[in-house]
Amino acid sequence: MLHRSHWTGACDPDRKARGRRQASRGKLYNRRVDITAIVTALRERLERVLSPPRGHYRPLLVGGDAVGWLDGERASRLAAFADVFHVEQRRVGFVAGLIDCAARTQALYHVARALADEGLLTAWRNERYAVAPAPGAPALFELERAAARYFGIQTFAAHVNGLVRCDDATRMWLARRSAAKAIDPGLLDNLVGGGIAAGSGIQATLVKEAWEEAGIPDAVATQAKPAGVLHICRAQPDGLQRETIFVHDLWLDADFVPVCQDGEVVEHRLLTMVQAASVATNSVGCDVVTADASLVIVDCLIRHGVIAMDLRDYAALSKLRHPTLELTPP
Known part of the structure; x- marks a missing residue:
């Protein structure tokens, strides 16, 4: 089943002229949005869900x-x-x-x-x-x-920010995980993400997951650009998550709509960067983003200047991207 975002129309070519008219009347489309409160909420949530392990x-x-x-x-x-x-x-x-x-x-x-x-x-x-x-x-x-x-053990994963250039703002695709997933069932996630299995590599994993989770052809997936490395080290009910995430940005055509191929994704949404940030602050309800994906979103917002260095929570959020993966023996 094809799941279209409520925001897909924002990139519809038929709306471009209207967008230009609105922008010329008040420069509404490209104004900088004050996201101070959102960034503070992001920092508070991620400090909680990504807190380092305690105990021995x-x-x-x-x-x-x-x-x-x-x-x-x-x-x-x-x-x-x-x-x-x-x-x-x-x-x-x-x-x-x-x-x-x-x-x-x-x-x-x-x-x-x-x-x-x-x-x-x-x-x-x-x-x-x-x-x-x-x-x-x-x-x-x-x-x-x-x-x-x-x-x-230390695990490795490849994640992809699916980005779209629109007249009003850069937008980001998010995916909802199937309720049958073993980890984080039903939560929102990055457009593409998957663990790197034995015998595979970053690029092979990215291409495989891009097709399975979003129907992105190999020729498009290979255009994803490496954007850095993130780390996660936290205690979970099933043990200790020590993960390195290889982050990529992939710019997609405005008329592209993801279609899951393997049943592991049940919905896709196209949001502005600010909307994605706002959703990532949620701790309860039907629209909660996984901790991993929330960190990837924050990293993307920092790199693209949406979370600016002059915001008071910038340093704390940036620090969360690179915790130590090693623990101290008892």
Whole structure:
């Protein structure tokens, strides 16, 4: 089903002449909107939902590399898998027999299955994340995506701001996640976003998700421009989210309307930048934006000058884009 935004008409060519007439009478279309209150509300919400983890976390070690972080309850649960883990008061490691990526991956598959059977993970994805000591380094193991937060591994994602140039203002497409999604069901999201699975990369993920979530052809998706990197580190009910987001901007034609191809998106909306900022302040109701997407929106607003440096909440919002992903052992 094609879901059209209430705002699509703002980019309709038939309205351009009317827009020019209105602009000439009062310069209504390009005036700077005072968004001070919106920016303050954004800062208050994001400081709350993106607050750093509290309490003690034990590092999951492979050799001397900390590749995950577990709270006390989860670390204690792993102690029952004595053929896989060696759990100490200050750290968790693998037993000596698991000496390579393949062995650790196989052992973790059975652990993740057991945890899933106990209801301790989100919905099984049948997709793995590669876990390495540094980006581009050989994987130390691969882990089922549903278990990523349980083990507190660093994950990577590619997100795309779908932007449109209109006469009155730059606009941004948002998407509503399906109610069947394992994470953040029914919430609003960036036009395109997805985790980077083992064996894939940033560009391949972007192109794949752009088609599946919005019907954007490959030739258009590859025009998305890298716009920076964001980080998230926060405690969630299913564990620890430690994520690096590779942000992109993609300028779309005014007459383009997204169409989901895989059922994971149920609605698309085209909003002005200020409207997107306002929606991202919501904490309750039917129009709540995911924390990840809200951070991507804020980053976009900062980069495009909508959130100006002279606003009092600018520094605090900007700082939220790059928290540390490393924790302090107990």
